[in-house]
Amino acid sequence: MVLFDIAAPVAGIKYPLATEGDLEKTRKLVEDQGRRALTVVGDVRDQAALDAAVARAVDILGGIDGIVANAGVWDLGPAGWQTSEEDYQAVVDTVLGGVFRTIRAVAPHFVERRAGAIVAIASVGGLEATEGYTSYIAAKDGVVGLIKNTALELGPHNVRANTVCPGAIDTKIWDNPIGHTMFVAPGDPVDRNIALDGIYGYAPLAGRTALPPQAVSNAVVFLLSELAEHITGVALPVDAGHLLLPGFNHAPVSSGPEAERYRPPAVSPDDL
DSSP: OEEEEOOSOOTTOOSOOOOHHHHHHHHHHHHHTTOOOEEEEOOTTOHHHHHHHHHHHHHHHSOOSEEEEOOOOOOOOSOGGGSOHHHHHHHHHHHHHHHHHHHHHHHHHHHHHTOOEEEEEOOGGGTSOOTTOHHHHHHHHHHHHHHHHHHHHHGGGTOEEEEEEEOSBSSTTTSSHHHHGGGSOTTSOOOHHHHHHHHGGGOSSTTOSSBOHHHHHHHHHHHHSGGGTTOOSOEEEESTTGGGSOOOOSSOOOSSHHHHHHOOOSSOGGGO
């Protein structure tokens, strides 16, 4: 296994990202399972770095069977039309651009072998809209579309491509003050435990709040495995059923000229 991460802050991202210590910890966890792990500090915004990592993996490990494009960042910002170009690119170039470049790096090897599996980590945000997350939603929606097209184009070469779409997962991308605000009512303290209580309303499955990272890993392992050898082009939610919930407008516009224009009469039209 090759573990690739920038392991450093990214300009424009306001919460702590993984460190080289985290990368080393992950390497040890893999090796504790009796597997070999190589670490590479690199940036998914750098095509040459990804190409070199693939070449290194092929040279040292003899080949690549599957790849997981998991690099992701997000930012809670203003409305999309108020988002700066810099903030937009900080998210999109990592989330969507990183998956694009990863596919570019590994696809020739998979095509040559006529075998391989690609799993990209998208989000339920790639399947629904969320106010204040324009850059992230645009990027994750793009990942879902990119992987579908990749599945179509690489299918004739016996290469599969799928996405996993997590909901609320208990990782650092959520477990920080910015992430906690997603699930804390206005005026309440921004606190992990209060946010965890808020997530109970996020999905219908009993007792679920932020799901453990293993929930996503299990889906990834399945899609990489021979158990999924006939599955390609899917976007698999891991969200405890969040996407099943009916929509509700939490900030309705119920007064003003539009509300007056479109409000039904006080008496039912059938009674007029």
